[in-house]
Amino acid sequence: MNLIIDVGNTRIKLAVFSGNKLLQKYSCAPNEVLDSLKIISKSYPEIQHCIMASVGTIPKAASEFLDTHFTVLTLSSETNVPFNNGYGSPHTLGVDRIALASAAATSFAANNVLVIDAGSCITYDFISEENTYLGGAISPGIGMRYKAVHTFTANLPLLEPTLPIAKSGSDTNTSIHSGVLQGVLFEIEGYINMYREKYPDLTVILTGGDAHFLRDSLKSDIFANSNFLLEGLNFILEHNKH
Numbered sequence: 001m002n003l004i005i006d007v008g009n010t011r012i013k014l015a016v017f018s019g020n021k022l023l024q025k026y027s028c029a030p031n032e033v034l035d036s037l038k039i040i041s042k043s044y045p046e047i048q049h050c051i052m053a054s055v056g057t058i059p060k061a062a063s064e065f066l067d068t069h070f071t072v073l074t075l076s077s078e079t080n081v082p083f084n085n086g087y088g089s090p091h092t093l094g095v096d097r098i099a100l101a102s103a104a105a106t107s108f109a110a111n112n113v114l115v116i117d118a119g120s121c122i123t124y125d126f127i128s129e130e131n132t133y134l135g136g137a138i139s140p141g142i143g144m145r146y147k148a149v150h151t152f153t154a155n156l157p158l159l160e161p162t163l164p165i166a167k168s169g170s171d172t173n174t175s176i177h178s179g180v181l182q183g184v185l186f187e188i189e190g191y192i193n194m195y196r197e198k199y200p201d202l203t204v205i206l207t208g209g210d211a212h213f214l215r216d217s218l219k220s221d222i223f224a225n226s227n228f229l230l231e232g233l234n235f236i237l238e239h240n241k242h
Helices: 030-043 060-069 095-107 142-151 172-198 211-217 228-241
Strands: 002-007 012-018 021-028 049-054 071-074 113-118 121-127 132-140 203-207
Touching: 002 228, 012 030, 012 228, 021 030, 021 228, 030 060, 049 095, 049 228, 071 228, 095 113, 095 121, 095 132, 095 203, 095 228, 113 172, 113 211, 113 228, 121 172, 132 142, 142 172, 172 211, 203 211, 203 228
Parallel strands: 002 049, 049 071, 113 203
Antiparallel strands: 002 012, 012 021, 113 121, 121 132
8 A cells, every 4th residue: 555645836645545546635735744644644554655756845744754654765867667768858857747757658558648737837748659758848837827917917917717718808807818728728739739740649648737627628639637647656656666
């Protein structure tokens, strides 16, 4: 039984896996993570192994609790992963993208896979059917685009994403919504089409916190999986047990 920890910039996600089956997942603020870890440890005493991927900071007390109760693998560019890393600067590849590539390589072996993670940034990661990671792209996420429209202008408001996505705005607010969200959709469809020109059999995975805003509006065939990063971390942990 495994404990998976994804430390983000503002929230920490925790998940419990038995083999490849997700049993439970949690999301908490950094100041709540120690209490969550205690609850998980009590509820699942069979957990022995843990993997942690961090782009944020985990409190010292929580880190000490992990080291005391589990065998912890901290994901880095040096970690053994289930794919060949063909990135031009492998030591700079983010742990989130490593986890997503691992999920693609394991769940869709011998396939050409494009993983789109719609989070704070929108990342595009491509893994070839030869199991080689070949990089991708990073662009501003939905929230970042809304903030940019407001921050770098004098009079435009700061809005929150809304559904349904308007194709054309009839006032300032709906024009911003259309510009941001339709712009993201056009970008994603453009990347999918670009890869499909070279790889017609392309498999596309959509994940990330903003995937629900985009999933039903995309014209391309995709697999939506909100747990893809957590699954990738679990695959890496299993891969390193052997």
